[in-house]
Amino acid sequence: MAQLRVSSAVIRIILLFVLLPFSSITAAQALDLADWSALEREARGETVYFNAWGGEPRINSYLNWVADILEQRFDINLQHVKVADISEAVSKIVAERQSSNDADGSIDLMWINGENFAALKENNLLFGPWAEEQPNFKLVNADRFPEMREDFTVPTVGFESPWTRSQLVFYHDSRWLAEPPQTIDAILDWSRSNPGEFTYPRPPAFLGTTFLKQAVLELSSKDPALFAPVTDNEFQRVTTALWDYLDALHPTLLRAGRYFPNSAAELRRLMGDGEISLALAFNPNEALLSIRTGELPDSVRTYVLQGGTIGNVSFLAIPYNAQHKAAAIITANFLLSIEAQARASDPNHMGSTTVISIEDLDVGARRQFDSVSSDLASASPEELSRKLQEPHPSWTPALERAWIRRYSAR
Amino acid sequence: MLRWASHSLILLLAAPILLGTLIASLPAFGYFPPLGSSEFSLAAWRDLFEVPGLTRSVLISVISGVLTPLISLTLVFLYLASATGSKLDLWIRRLISPLLSFPHAAAAFGLAFLIAPSGLLSRIISPGLTGWERPPDLLIVNDTWGLSLLFGLIVKEVPFLLLMSLAALPQLQPRHRIEVARTLGYRPTIAWLKVIAPCLYPLVRLPVIAVIVFASATVDVALILGPTLPPTLSVRILSWFNDPDLNLRFLAAAGSLLQLGASLLAVVIWLALEKFFGLLWRLWLATGNRNTGETLAFAIGRSAMPFVLMVIAGSLLALLTNAFAGPWRYPSALPSSWTVQHWANSLSDLSAPLFNTVLISVSSTLLALLLVVATLESERQSGKSRSTALWLLYLPLLIPQLVFLFGIIVLTEFAGWQANLSLVIFGHLLFVLPYVFLSLSEAYRQLDPRWAQVASTLGVSQLKSFWQIRIPLLLAPCLTAVAIGMAISISLFLPTQLLGAGRITTITSEAVALTSGANRNLISVWAVVQLSLPILGFMIALFIPKLVWRNRSGMIETR
Numbered sequence: 001m002a003q004l005r006v007s008s009a010v011i012r013i014i015l016l017f018v019l020l021p022f023s024s025i026t027a028a029q030a031l032d033l034a035d036w037s038a039l040e041r042e043a044r045g046e047t048v049y050f051n052a053w054g055g056e057p058r059i060n061s062y063l064n065w066v067a068d069i070l071e072q073r074f075d076i077n078l079q080h081v082k083v084a085d086i087s088e089a090v091s092k093i094v095a096e097r098q099s100s101n102d103a104d105g106s107i108d109l110m111w112i113n114g115e116n117f118a119a120l121k122e123n124n125l126l127f128g129p130w131a132e133e134q135p136n137f138k139l140v141n142a143d144r145f146p147e148m149r150e151d152f153t154v155p156t157v158g159f160e161s162p163w164t165r166s167q168l169v170f171y172h173d174s175r176w177l178a179e180p181p182q183t184i185d186a187i188l189d190w191s192r193s194n195p196g197e198f199t200y201p202r203p204p205a206f207l208g209t210t211f212l213k214q215a216v217l218e219l220s221s222k223d224p225a226l227f228a229p230v231t232d233n234e235f236q237r238v239t240t241a242l243w244d245y246l247d248a249l250h251p252t253l254l255r256a257g258r259y260f261p262n263s264a265a266e267l268r269r270l271m272g273d274g275e276i277s278l279a280l281a282f283n284p285n286e287a288l289l290s291i292r293t294g295e296l297p298d299s300v301r302t303y304v305l306q307g308g309t310i311g312n313v314s315f316l317a318i319p320y321n322a323q324h325k326a327a328a329i330i331t332a333n334f335l336l337s338i339e340a341q342a343r344a345s346d347p348n349h350m351g352s353t354t355v356i357s358i359e360d361l362d363v364g365a366r367r368q369f370d371s372v373s374s375d376l377a378s379a380s381p382e383e384l385s386r387k388l389q390e391p392h393p394s395w396t397p398a399l400e401r402a403w404i405r406r407y408s409a410r
Numbered sequence: 411m412l413r414w415a416s417h418s419l420i421l422l423l424a425a426p427i428l429l430g431t432l433i434a435s436l437p438a439f440g441y442f443p444p445l446g447s448s449e450f451s452l453a454a455w456r457d458l459f460e461v462p463g464l465t466r467s468v469l470i471s472v473i474s475g476v477l478t479p480l481i482s483l484t485l486v487f488l489y490l491a492s493a494t495g496s497k498l499d500l501w502i503r504r505l506i507s508p509l510l511s512f513p514h515a516a517a518a519f520g521l522a523f524l525i526a527p528s529g530l531l532s533r534i535i536s537p538g539l540t541g542w543e544r545p546p547d548l549l550i551v552n553d554t555w556g557l558s559l560l561f562g563l564i565v566k567e568v569p570f571l572l573l574m575s576l577a578a579l580p581q582l583q584p585r586h587r588i589e590v591a592r593t594l595g596y597r598p599t600i601a602w603l604k605v606i607a608p609c610l611y612p613l614v615r616l617p618v619i620a621v622i623v624f625a626s627a628t629v630d631v632a633l634i635l636g637p638t639l640p641p642t643l644s645v646r647i648l649s650w651f652n653d654p655d656l657n658l659r660f661l662a663a664a665g666s667l668l669q670l671g672a673s674l675l676a677v678v679i680w681l682a683l684e685k686f687f688g689l690l691w692r693l694w695l696a697t698g699n700r701n702t703g704e705t706l707a708f709a710i711g712r713s714a715m716p717f718v719l720m721v722i723a724g725s726l727l728a729l730l731t732n733a734f735a736g737p738w739r740y741p742s743a744l745p746s747s748w749t750v751q752h753w754a755n756s757l758s759d760l761s762a763p764l765f766n767t768v769l770i771s772v773s774s775t776l777l778a779l780l781l782v783v784a785t786l787e788s789e790r791q792s793g794k795s796r797s798t799a800l801w802l803l804y805l806p807l808l809i810p811q812l813v814f815l816f817g818i819i820v821l822t823e824f825a826g827w828q829a830n831l832s833l834v835i836f837g838h839l840l841f842v843l844p845y846v847f848l849s850l851s852e853a854y855r856q857l858d859p860r861w862a863q864v865a866s867t868l869g870v871s872q873l874k875s876f877w878q879i880r881i882p883l884l885l886a887p888c889l890t891a892v893a894i895g896m897a898i899s900i901s902l903f904l905p906t907q908l909l910g911a912g913r914i915t916t917i918t919s920e921a922v923a924l925t926s927g928a929n930r931n932l933i934s935v936w937a938v939v940q941l942s943l944p945i946l947g948f949m950i951a952l953f954i955p956k957l958v959w960r961n962r963s964g965m966i967e968t969r
Binding site: 054088106176195269406408 | 462553641929
């Protein structure tokens with residue numbers, strides 16, 4: 001009885017807070033994005049809590065460098081909040097929304113794309129539009145590269161600022177596998193005659209889901225339904241071939257498909273330990289970078305499948321309830337600058353692929369990107385030009401859930 | 411004043427946990443206005459029971475919840491029965507506290523690298539003994555039935571239960587009891603099992619139940635060692651909580667209530683086992699048997715503990731090697747070169763989390779000690795045990811963390827508190843307090859009341875008798891409690907991450923964040939830092955009584 005009374009009191013408290021007016025939001029949105037120097041003044045002395053995946057030391061130390069520059073030039077204190085998965089930050093924003101914390105959010109800036117962006121945007125939990133007002137936004141040449149305004153087919157409409165490019169690549173240890181399979185079908189044939197040599201991260205780990213998307217794109221010959229919101233009928237129709245494929249593939253995988261690595265990094269470790277000879281990554285430079293740190297043997301080579309592989313852009317977004325929006329925008333604009341992008345693409349630092357349209361730069365600026373050398377261990381630029389578009393984000397959870405339903409309890 | 415302390419202690423702990431559980435469970439019945447659902451329904455439960463492999467997830471949680479304490483406690487009791495007073499015992503008592511403090515995540519990671527097909531053991535025996543040029547395709551870590559998870563949990567819980575037993579044991583005056591039993595002709599091991607074990611068990615019962623709940627609901631250990639197809643219930647709940655598809659919140663909330671049920675089921679099964687063993691013991695005692703079974707009990711007791719210690723040492727070795735390893739190809743037993751590069755890379759990242767870790771663990775532990783001592787003292791002075799209310803203190807150990815932490819976040823934000831250090835310290839306090847209480851209460855309650863009575867007859871005030879008699883007599887248990895409390899705080903992940911909003915980072919929260927990147931060398935660096943902190947604490951806890959009682963050999967004899 002006592003418990004019942006408590007719960008009804010709690011419900012009343014929740015209702016009270018949910019129904020509070022959103023006065024603080026309107027005030028925060030009154031930032032004048034046209035007056036950039038006023039924005040810089042407002043940002044001075046602010047702290048930006050930047051929620052970004054913290055699992056990669058190279059990225060972490062790159063962000064340390066960014067923090068130093070921001071401190072010197074803009075008097076902004078950048079705090080990298082390292083999360084294991086950015087969906088944690090999404091959860092955090094939802095929890096804040098739930099408790100009507102509409103102006104003092106704990107996240108100012110986040111590294112995000114795909115279904116996380118779609119979920120936040122759909123629930124109106126993002127600040128914006130702001131991204132296209134940044135002086136450096138023109139560097140990405142969004143007219144020529146529409147992917148800068150499209151996150152997994154969802155228009156970003158200024159709620160996201162491009163940060164890095166990614167593309168699915170495969171890598172193999174040439175000691176054990178000299179001629180790697182060039183198509184999704186060829187991977188099955190090869191794996192049948194070489195059991196235990198391949199595996200992929202367990203969905204919903206994003207690299208694993210990307211493998212599913214790659215497979216379904218290839219097996220369905222890029223069915224147009226994949227680029228529209230998913231429906232039950234279309235899902236059934238398009239993915240039948242995928243499940244047949246995976247049913248055949250799994251028994252030939254490492255541990256006969258009774259175990260899948262939980263992340264791209266664990267997959268890389270399996271390759272480093274010689275457990276497998278074929279793996280995949282979402283950073284075209286991953287093999288090169290890992291060879292340099294000694295994690296992978298120097299016999300590893302990277303390639304792109306014959307018919308191309310999925311590529312996407314990842315973005316920066318600001319939650320609707322961020323406390324330091326001005327400083328977050330200044331930070332995003334700096335991360336998009338030639339200086340920051342050039343350092344990010346340097347394999348000695350972060351080793352990512354830039355979102356800046358290099359051909360549009362003058363010679364001097366272009367030279368800053370020269371450190372992206374062509375290396376044996378990397379995929380060539382020609383290979384990387386074979387890009388496939390991401391399916392609509394609604395396919396991501398649908399594929400993940402179907403995979404989990406089919407394979408997580410065998 | 412003191413009575414107030416004990417009441418506030420209970421309120422402080424029980425309120426956020428019960429309210430948190432309640433709030434977190436609203437979505438389980440469909441109530442979650444932020445997602446536009448303000449009507450109660452059972453849809454989440456229908457979804458939950460359609461989750462594939464749910465039965466197996468629950469089963470593995472319950473099985474680890476029952477088998478972990480059963481096997482661990484058996485090993486601990488057989489060990490104590492067979493080795494008390496031996497050279498091995500002296501050696502192990504010295505080692506046990508530091509080894510206990512091996513944080514779960516670090517231990518699990520070390521163990522995984524020890525026993526994996528490409529792990530340290532496999533590298534040592536390959537290719538010489540096995541002919542393996544590449545790792546064998548064997549499912550050892552993350553096996554389907556959670557055996558490596560069980561193994562990891564046992565290895566972690568044996569030192570915990572041993573320490574809890576050692577802390578409670580002196581109150582039973584084991585030496586005298588054994589002497590009596592031996593004069594009646596009982597072999598030493600049998601004497602211990604018949605005379606000490608039945609009295610010791612009630613003293614370690616709550617720690618055992620905490621082990622049940624922990625083992626059935628652990629997240630970090632299960633993430634590293636547990637099955638993946640499907641994972642344990644706790645791991646699935648966390649992934650539902652974190653899923654960007656916000657509708658899975660309902661599922662997560664229902665799942666966490668199911669987790670509560672699974673942990674309860676494990677406890678109920680344990681209580682049934684208790685009855686069964688109680689009966690068995692009575693029958694066995696009644697036989698008057700004095701030596702049958704001694705050889706087997708002796709052999710298991712003597713060998714099990716060194717085995718557990720060797721596994722822990724092996725995991726530690728695996729971490730240390732990796733923390734300094736250059737490139738290391740299978741099947742080389744050792745890295746091709748050694749490097750401090752991983753340390754140099756992490757140095758600048760280490761300082762802030764390190765400072766936070768120390769600050770949070772010291773303040774939460776001292777706060778806990780203060781509250782616990784005040785409560786125990788008030789209980790003693792009023793002469794009545796408030797055990798009916800005090801069971802609330804164990805809530806953080808009896809309700810799986812996941813279940814109430816999410817609710818607490820919502821609660822704190824209702825109160826308008828930003829994520830800050832004091833909130834994290836409070837969150838740690840919830841978990842530190844029960845352990846400090848568990849490790850201190852029995853020693854405190856069982857302390858011979860005649861000491862204080864003698865003091866009173868000599869005209870010494872309650873306060874003076876507290877400071878000059880009880881506290882000095884209890885110095886060693888107090889310090890052990892502090893060391894345990896700090897070790898618990900240092901190893902906490904979820905409370906830091908959730909209540910600190912990721913802004914307040916400790917060594918552990920950073921280490922777990924790195925786990926998703928799984929650079930073995932870097933994780934090892936952080937794990938080594940993480941595990942050396944509590945070791946430091948335990949060394950101090952062991953050293954201070956030795957220093958203070960260097961002229962009082964009777965005071966340290968039993969520790």
